Amino acid sequence: xxxKRIDFAGALGFIAFMAALPLIFGGxxxxxxxTVSVIYxxxxxxxxxMSGLTGRENFGHxxxxxxxxxxxxFLNTTFGFSGWWSLPAAMVMAMVFAxxxxxxxxxxKGPYFALAMLSGAVIMQRLMLxxxxxxxxxxxxxxxxPLIRSQLGFYYFALxxxxxxxxxxxxxxxxxxxxxxxxxxxxxATCQAAxxxxxxxxxxxxxxxxxxxxxxxxxxxxxxxxxxxxxFAIVTSITIITMVYVGGMASIYGPVGGAIxxxxxxxxxRNFGEWRLMIYSCTLILILFFLPNGLIxxxxxxxxxxxxxxx
Amino acid sequence: xxxxxxxxxxxxxxxxxLAVGFTLIFGVARILNLAHGSFYALGxxxxxxxxxxxxxxxxxxxLLAIALVALFGVVVERVLVRPMRRSQLAVLMxxxxxxxxxxxxxxxxxxxxxxNVPAFVETxxxxxxxxxxxxxxxxxxxxxxxxxxxxxxxxxxxxxSAILAVSQDPEAANYMGIPSDxxxxxxxxxxxxxxxxxxxxxxxxxxxxxTMWLLPIVKAFAIVIVGGLGSIPGSILAALMLGYAxxxxxxxxxxxxxxxxxxxxxxxxxxxxxxxxxxxxAAF
Amino acid sequence: MSALLEVSGLNKHFGGLHAVRNVxxxxxPGEIVGILGPNGAGKTTLYNLLTGFIPPxxxxxxxxxxxxxxxxxxxxxxxxxxxxxxxxxxFVGMTVFENVVVGGLGAHGSDRVDLDARALxxxxxxxxxSKEQLQVEALSxxxxxxxxxxxxxxxxxxxxxxDEPFAGLGSGEITDLSALIRSVHxxxxxxxxxxxxKLHEFMRLVGRVIALDFGEIIAEGAPxxxxxxxxxxxxxxxxxxxxxxxxxxxx
Numbered sequence: 001x002x003x004k005r006i007d008f009a010g011a012l013g014f015i016a017f018m019a020a021l022p023l024i025f026g027g028x029x030x031x032x033x034x035t036v037s038v039i040y041x042x043x044x045x046x047x048x049x050m051s052g053l054t055g056r057e058n059f060g061h062x063x064x065x066x067x068x069x070x071x072x073x074f075l076n077t078t079f080g081f082s083g084w085w086s087l088p089a090a091m092v093m094a095m096v097f098a099x100x101x102x103x104x105x106x107x108x109k110g111p112y113f114a115l116a117m118l119s120g121a122v123i124m125q126r127l128m129l130x131x132x133x134x135x136x137x138x139x140x141x142x143x144x145x146p147l148i149r150s151q152l153g154f155y156y157f158a159l160x161x162x163x164x165x166x167x168x169x170x171x172x173x174x175x176x177x178x179x180x181x182x183x184x185x186x187x188x189a190t191c192q193a194a195x196x197x198x199x200x201x202x203x204x205x206x207x208x209x210x211x212x213x214x215x216x217x218x219x220x221x222x223x224x225x226x227x228x229x230x231x232f233a234i235v236t237s238i239t240i241i242t243m244v245y246v247g248g249m250a251s252i253y254g255p256v257g258g259a260i261x262x263x264x265x266x267x268x269x270r271n272f273g274e275w276r277l278m279i280y281s282c283t284l285i286l287i288l289f290f291l292p293n294g295l296i297x298x299x300x301x302x303x304x305x306x307x308x309x310x311x
Numbered sequence: 312x313x314x315x316x317x318x319x320x321x322x323x324x325x326x327x328x329l330a331v332g333f334t335l336i337f338g339v340a341r342i343l344n345l346a347h348g349s350f351y352a353l354g355x356x357x358x359x360x361x362x363x364x365x366x367x368x369x370x371x372x373x374l375l376a377i378a379l380v381a382l383f384g385v386v387v388e389r390v391l392v393r394p395m396r397r398s399q400l401a402v403l404m405x406x407x408x409x410x411x412x413x414x415x416x417x418x419x420x421x422x423x424x425x426x427n428v429p430a431f432v433e434t435x436x437x438x439x440x441x442x443x444x445x446x447x448x449x450x451x452x453x454x455x456x457x458x459x460x461x462x463x464x465x466x467x468x469x470x471x472s473a474i475l476a477v478s479q480d481p482e483a484a485n486y487m488g489i490p491s492d493x494x495x496x497x498x499x500x501x502x503x504x505x506x507x508x509x510x511x512x513x514x515x516x517x518x519x520x521x522t523m524w525l526l527p528i529v530k531a532f533a534i535v536i537v538g539g540l541g542s543i544p545g546s547i548l549a550a551l552m553l554g555y556a557x558x559x560x561x562x563x564x565x566x567x568x569x570x571x572x573x574x575x576x577x578x579x580x581x582x583x584x585x586x587x588x589x590x591x592x593a594a595f
Numbered sequence: 596m597s598a599l600l601e602v603s604g605l606n607k608h609f610g611g612l613h614a615v616r617n618v619x620x621x622x623x624p625g626e627i628v629g630i631l632g633p634n635g636a637g638k639t640t641l642y643n644l645l646t647g648f649i650p651p652x653x654x655x656x657x658x659x660x661x662x663x664x665x666x667x668x669x670x671x672x673x674x675x676x677x678x679x680x681x682x683x684x685x686f687v688g689m690t691v692f693e694n695v696v697v698g699g700l701g702a703h704g705s706d707r708v709d710l711d712a713r714a715l716x717x718x719x720x721x722x723x724x725s726k727e728q729l730q731v732e733a734l735s736x737x738x739x740x741x742x743x744x745x746x747x748x749x750x751x752x753x754x755x756x757x758d759e760p761f762a763g764l765g766s767g768e769i770t771d772l773s774a775l776i777r778s779v780h781x782x783x784x785x786x787x788x789x790x791x792x793k794l795h796e797f798m799r800l801v802g803r804v805i806a807l808d809f810g811e812i813i814a815e816g817a818p819x820x821x822x823x824x825x826x827x828x829x830x831x832x833x834x835x836x837x838x839x840x841x842x843x844x845x846x
Contacts, residue, residue: 057400059407104581111343111399115532116581122529123574130567176700176710179689183697186686193646193680195672195701195750234525238411241404275419281411285391288401288408 037263044255050209060117068214073141094214125232140228248297257296323554324454332505338541348524354510384503428514605654629801677752699749
């Protein structure tokens with residue numbers, strides 16, 4: 001009860017902060033960085049919902065991102081659909097892919113599921129290169145129309161999308177759905193014995209996770225105005241996983257902070273541009289060793305209990 | 312036809328070396344080592360570096376590279392993997408992070424252009440009317456020899472028996488006076504050495520660039536899934552199957568499709584027979 | 596009254612091992628039936644067959660008039676069969692309360708209403724209400740057993756399968772748990788099947804016993820009769836079971 005009010009206040013504060021930042025500091029560079037960080041936030045939150053709650057870490061999240069991005073790219077450049085159509089289309093395509101790859105792989109134990117998903121992403125990257133005539137190969141698809149012409153306007157749109165997705169997934173995670181996912185993490189067989197259709201929940205959760213990842217991919221496509229096979233790269237998946245670890249697995253809101261923090265951090269180290277991947281990998285190693293529960297979510301929880309203690 | 316036979320054999324041999332190392336460390340220590348591909352890459356780059364930059368003759372350069380990579384493998388296991396052993400997923404992530412770090416280091420040091428690893432044998436041979444590079448034949452021969460040596464080592468020596476014991480039950484082996492932890496390190500070193508050797512041998516005729524670690528790991532994973540996790544004979548058989556499947560696809564369709572073969576094989580196997588051909592422990 | 600559960604000609608092989616041989620029995624509503632048998636007799640395999648975790652080679656399983664063969668475990672549970680496991684398997688990383696709630700989430704439709712309230716009521720009944728916010732890992736083994744029962748009951752089953760509920764418990768805990776099972780059975784009109792080695796409490800709890808050995812039924816009847824049954828005694832003493840002494844002594 002009290003905790004929920006602090007949560008709500010915190011969320012509002014965060015939104016206000018994020019909305020105000022570009023107004024205070026201005027400059028297209030900052031807005032650009034913030035937009036990218038927000039999109040990563042959407043990807044990180046979508047990953048956390050499925051993999052964080054069920055403990056089935058998905059090493060191929062970039063698959064859904066890429067599918068969403070390429071769908072948007074195709075619909076826009078080849079068929080002339082506006083961005084507002086490509087968003088739902090991207091979500092649907094991502095969900096289809098999730099269904100197709102999820103059915104055979106979700107039966108597998110943790111590490112094997114992770115590697116199977118990784119293989120899926122690698123294969124998509126390959127396919128984009130093999131069918132270069134249709135997909136533009138290394139160059140990818142260029143000349144995508146921006147969703148919103150104004151830089152600031154696009155940022156606010158992306159921010160709104162992040163807030164919406166986070167709120168939705170948070171609600172789902174706090175509901176019985178989330179309870180079931182966490183129980184699946186605990187003991188699948190016992191869940192079955194309790195009458196829960198575990199397969200349905202796993203696949204459905206992967207599809208939900210994929211849908212939002214794809215949405216983020218479509219938003220990204222309409223922001224960068226181009227998509228390339230790099231989106232499917234393992235780098236993308238690892239970056240997102242690092243963000244979730246920093247934010248705090250299974251918290252849903254933590255990964256938002258993780259994403260923004262990491263993107264801002266690496267932008268600050270812009271001069272070390274080529275070292276970015278290194279930074280992410282080393283961060284991951286450090287987090288796994290010293291802060292396996294993450295940074296953001298545990299800090300927030302501690303702040304909450306301190307505040308509650310005062311009352 | 313003979314071309315396919317020979318080239319398929321060469322591919323299979325390289326894959327077998329990669330897969331055997333991968334399945335070995337899994338079978339013994341339950342570690343799915345995503346940095347395995349990095350050992351392969353480091354082997355190739357090591358050979359390049361020691362010959363091109365340090366001007367060492369080829370054989371010592373190759374051996375030095377393999378030895379250093381083996382050492383690196385042991386260090387990774389000891390420092391990064393062992394504290395994480397409680398969770399297979401954590402090990403997966405750590406080794407993946409290591410792989411990415413290695414890729415970055417290689418990129419920053421050597422750049423992204425393809426590098427030239429010198430071959431042991433430059434001449435081309437003609438067998439039954441088919442042209443085959445001498446290096447490929449060497450790779451085939453050395454791979455077969457090394458795997459055979461490994462097999463004999465495990466079956467016939469005391470250390471080999473210790474390894475088998477640890478792979479069945481590390482705790483029980485400990486009680487019997489076998490230092491499981493040290494065995495893990497040794498096996499990791501062996502596994503890394505095999506991968507590095509594959510890199511040294513295949514480097515001359517396969518691409519050498521910083522991202523070269525990813526596809527081998529995807530294929531090694533495919534092979535051990537098909538052959539059965541932890542089974543060396545399974546890995547060899549599956550390596551043969553994959554090597555030939557890829558070669559045939561390469562000849563009949565196109566080389567760009569060859570990578571798809573391994574991933575498709577993985578997915579199909581996972582769907583229909585997750586324990587693989589010889590596997591005892593299923594993937595779920 | 597027609598049988599709640601009707602099993603006929605059930606068989607299961609694991610490779611060369613004939614784990615369950617031609618097992619046939621029926622359970623009437625409201626009974627407490629005990630399954631007795633030495634280790635390896637096929638008791639847990641029987642449970643796994645009944646709950647759909649492994650498919651039988653042949654035979655029929657009919658529950659409330661419906662055949663259970665070929666149904667997925669979650670469907671069977673949804674029809675009204677709940678089970679506990681030999682080793683406690685709570686949902687780790689969740690609280691006691693959450694564990695019970697999940698137990699009831701498998702039930703369909705109207706049974707979902709007031710799940711939270713029912714969870715609390717069940718926790719009260721098993722004596723864990725004061726611990727409902729604790730993480731399950733913090734519970735003692737005896738408390739975890741109680742939690743398992745509360746969780747199994749959350750789905751409002753018609754048939755409850757208990758697999759060695761007394762294993763790992765001290766004698767005081769056993770008496771308490773036994774009383775709990777009896778009260779739950781009486782209050783909710785539950786039908787209970789119980790696998791157990793600890794003969795003493797077992798005998799006082801069950802109304803009828805089915806004795807298994809090497810996968811087949813060797814005797815069936817009232818507890819007092821079963822314990823004196825020559826085949827049952829042979830199954831225990833003839834096998835050199837350490838528990839045989841304790842058990843025939845208790846009879």
